[in-house]
Amino acid sequence: MDGPLHGRIASDLRRRIASQELPLGAPVPSESQLCEQWNASRGPVRQALATLRAEGLIGGGRGKPPVVRSQVAPQPFETFWSFSRWAEELGRTPGQRTLEVARRPASPEAADALELEEGEPVVQLLRLRLLDGVPAMIERTTFVWPVGHLLFDFDCDSGSIYAYLSGQGVDLSMARHVIDAVAADSTDASLLTTPQGTPLLRERRRTRSLTGEALEYSDDRYRPDVVSFTIENSQQSHPALLRSPN
Amino acid sequence: MDGPLHGRIASDLRRRIASQELPLGAPVPSESQLCEQWNASRGPVRQALATLRAEGLIGGGRGKPPVVRSQVAPQPFETFWSFSRWAEELGRTPGQRTLEVARRPASPEAADALELEEGEPVVQLLRLRLLDGVPAMIERTTFVWPVGHLLFDFDCDSGSIYAYLSGQGVDLSMARHVIDAVAADSTDASLLTTPQGTPLLRERRRTRSLTGEALEYSDDRYRPDVVSFTIENSQQSHPALLRSPN
Numbered sequence: 001m002d003g004p005l006h007g008r009i010a011s012d013l014r015r016r017i018a019s020q021e022l023p024l025g026a027p028v029p030s031e032s033q034l035c036e037q038w039n040a041s042r043g044p045v046r047q048a049l050a051t052l053r054a055e056g057l058i059g060g061g062r063g064k065p066p067v068v069r070s071q072v073a074p075q076p077f078e079t080f081w082s083f084s085r086w087a088e089e090l091g092r093t094p095g096q097r098t099l100e101v102a103r104r105p106a107s108p109e110a111a112d113a114l115e116l117e118e119g120e121p122v123v124q125l126l127r128l129r130l131l132d133g134v135p136a137m138i139e140r141t142t143f144v145w146p147v148g149h150l151l152f153d154f155d156c157d158s159g160s161i162y163a164y165l166s167g168q169g170v171d172l173s174m175a176r177h178v179i180d181a182v183a184a185d186s187t188d189a190s191l192l193t194t195p196q197g198t199p200l201l202r203e204r205r206r207t208r209s210l211t212g213e214a215l216e217y218s219d220d221r222y223r224p225d226v227v228s229f230t231i232e233n234s235q236q237s238h239p240a241l242l243r244s245p246n
Numbered sequence: 247m248d249g250p251l252h253g254r255i256a257s258d259l260r261r262r263i264a265s266q267e268l269p270l271g272a273p274v275p276s277e278s279q280l281c282e283q284w285n286a287s288r289g290p291v292r293q294a295l296a297t298l299r300a301e302g303l304i305g306g307g308r309g310k311p312p313v314v315r316s317q318v319a320p321q322p323f324e325t326f327w328s329f330s331r332w333a334e335e336l337g338r339t340p341g342q343r344t345l346e347v348a349r350r351p352a353s354p355e356a357a358d359a360l361e362l363e364e365g366e367p368v369v370q371l372l373r374l375r376l377l378d379g380v381p382a383m384i385e386r387t388t389f390v391w392p393v394g395h396l397l398f399d400f401d402c403d404s405g406s407i408y409a410y411l412s413g414q415g416v417d418l419s420m421a422r423h424v425i426d427a428v429a430a431d432s433t434d435a436s437l438l439t440t441p442q443g444t445p446l447l448r449e450r451r452r453t454r455s456l457t458g459e460a461l462e463y464s465d466d467r468y469r470p471d472v473v474s475f476t477i478e479n480s481q482q483s484h485p486a487l488l489r490s491p492n
Contacts, residue, residue, distance in 0.1 A: 024420075024458030068458075069420065077481045174270070174315065174480035180470035181427035181445035199427035199445035212270030212314075224426035229475075234420035235323045235456075 009038055009048035017057055017068055028058050028066040056234070070232050081175060081207070083129050083137065084160035095130030098156040099191075103148075110142045113206055113217035123148025127156060128191045135192045136226040141218040173210040177203050179229060182221065192223050199224065255284055255294035263303055263314055274304050274312040302480070316478050327421060327453070329375050329383065330406035341376030344402040345437075349394075356388045359452055359463035369394025373402060374437045381438045382472040387464040419456040423449050425475060428467065438469050445470065 016022045029037070034045045049066065052058045059069035079085045087094035105119040114122065122142050129137040141161075143151070147170050154164050166172060182202045189196040200221040207216040222228075262268045275283070280291045295312065298304045305315035325331045333340035348370050357364040368388050375383040387407075389397070393416050400410050412418060428448045435442040447468040453461050468474075 024454065025456070026458075077479055080479060175478070177477040177479075178474050179425060179447070179477070180474040181447045182470070183445050197443060199429050201425070201427045208270065210271065212272075224428070228424050228426040231423040231425070232421070233323055233326060233423075 004044070005038065005040055006044035006047035006051070009034060009040070009044060010051045013048065013052055014057065017052075017071055020071070022068050024068050024071065026068050028052075028068065030065065056232075059234075069234060077175070078162060078166075081172065081205075082160050082162035083139075085162065087131055093132050094159070095133060096157055096159070097128045097130070098125070099128065100124070100126040101151055101156060103145075106142075110217065114142065114144055114214045116144065121145045123151055125151065125156065125161075131226060134226060135223065137220055137222045138188055138191055139218055139220050141216060143216050144214065147215050170215065171209040171211075172207050172215065174212075175205050175207045177205045179203050184221070188221055192221070194223060201228065203229075250290070251284065251286055252290035252293035252297070255280060255286070255290060256297045259294065259298055260303065263298075263317055266317070268314050270314050270317060272314050274298075274314065276311065302478075305480075315480060323419075323421075324408060324412075327418065327451075328406050328408035329385075331408065333377055339378050340405070341379060342403055342405070343374045343376070344371070345374065346370070346372040347397055347402060349391075352388075356463065360388065360390055360460045362390065367391045369397055371397065371402065371407075377472060380472060381469065383466055383468045384434055384437055385464055385466050387462060389462050390460065393461050416461065417455040417457075418453050418461065420458075421451050421453045423451045425449050430467070434467055438467075440469060447474065449475075 013022070013028070022028065028049070031042060031045050031049070034040070034048070035042060038045070049058065053066070056070050057068065058066045060066040079089050084094040084096075102124050103121055104124055106114065106116050106122045108118055110116070110122055110124075111118040111120065116122070122145060125139065125141040125143070125148075127139045127141075128135060129139060142148075147165065150165060150168050150170070151161070154161070162172065180202050181199050184192065184194055184196055184198045184200050186196055188194070188200060189198065192198075192200070194200075201224045203218075203220045203222070205216075205218045205220065206214060207218075208214055259268070259274070268274065274295070277288060277291050277295070280286070280294070281288060284291070295304065299312070302316050303314065304312045325335055330340040330342075349367055350370055351365040352360065352362050352368045354364055356362070356368055356370075357366065360368065362368070368391060371385065371387040371389070373385045373387075374381060375385060388394075393411065396411060396414050396416070397407070400407070408418065426448050427445050430438065430440055430442055430444045430446050432442055434440070434446060435444065438444075438446070440446075447470045449464075449466045449468070451462075451464045451466065453463075455461060
């Protein structure tokens with residue numbers, strides 16, 4: 001493993017928690033034990049423990065020895081936003097087939113979601129996403145014109161739009177995701193190779209810049225036998241949020 | 247408003263953020279301005295700002311003035327767990343109709359979820375939940391015997407099982423929620439007054455004590471036209487998690 005010592009200590013503890021070598025409720029090795037194991041001073045050991053505490057994996061303290069509180073670390077913003085990044089983190093292969101990138105006048109729905117006037121130009125994307133070659137999700141994404149026009153210079157079949165737009169300086173900072181269920185329509189059914197009417201897990205997402213400007217709105221429909229969402233919460237820690245393959 | 251000054255300052259700021267008087271990206275009033283407005287010393291003002299920061303509502307700092315980062319505070323553990331508490335917080339009326347509370351030998355599925363031997367006794371509950379009198383959700387909950395037997399002394403039509411069990415000293419500390427979609431079966435359809443096959447939003451939850459013991463497992467099915475789940479996340483803050491009425 002590379003990187004600074006505190007990062008290596010944190011990674012090793014995460015692995016031991018995920019593998020249940022350190023099960024839920026188990027005490028975390030003491031600072032002295034970790035210093036000895038890693039031949040390290042207190043600084044990096046304390047930094048590693050603080051990281052795990054911030055992630056909600058361990059809790060306790062204030063005099064009491066810390067214990068394992070959760071088995072999963074929350075997915076960082078870009079891993080939750082980006083299907084490509086998420087699949088790669090899991091060691092799975094993301095795929096995509098772009099069916100359409102179109103400039104259109106904003107429909108009433110798109111205008112409302114993106115806080116535009118009806119009829120202002122927007123860019124709409126329809127993409128099928130695959131996980132290890134299996135149809136997993138359909139993206140119906142609408143971008144405001146200053147962001148969306150960048151997609152006409154990008155091959156949407158080549159990978160992560162999030163990585164591309166971030167690289168172009170687009171500030172995708174905050175997102176709100178509303179999760180519900182819908183019946184597969186004929187487009188969904190044919191692309192996801194599932195009967196029409198099958199229940200799909202729907203995520204509607206609006207992304208804003210750090211200053212609050214609406215940039216993007218998406219209606220993503222997942223096959224629930226391929227992907228679900230997981231939330232871990234407790235009385236002691238912030239919730240952890242995961243998209244999970246089934 | 248009652249309570250300590252820092253709590254009143256925090257509540258007022260939450261209200262101003264929720265009403266968009268302080269919109270996303272807007273600077274938060276400075277410590278000096280808040281001290282003057284409330285005729286307060288720095289202590290309570292700083293405590294109020296720290297609370298809002300921990301909730302993810304405001305961010306920035308480290309030399310930069312804080313700005314509004316999110317419009318919703320995360321729901322605390324018990325509000326997300328308990329349908330009754332959630333509805334009450336929203337000013338809506340929760341309701342319930344208990345169809346069954348039964349002692350049974352654990353099925354293979356229940357034994358697996360609750361980490362028991364197959365055939366050990368468990369308590370299973372089937373309850374319809376209503377929001378302002380409208381059928382909203384079906385709970386199919388299984389409790390380990392030491393917890394579940396307490397329900398035979400409780401009127402499950404009277405309200406919150408969470409509040410009752412917590413009052414009995416049951417330690418409901420950590421939960422994992424897996425969210426997907428399923429088609430309404432005949433029981434779902436008749437109780438939720440929706441056609442069979444309608445897509446429902448399903449939340450499967452396992453709750454543990456602080457020491458990691460599995461206490462409860464539930465399969466809750468929501469009418470997605472009545473309730474959805476909302477997640478807010480950003481690059482700067484912990485995710486906020488909300489169950490939302492539609």
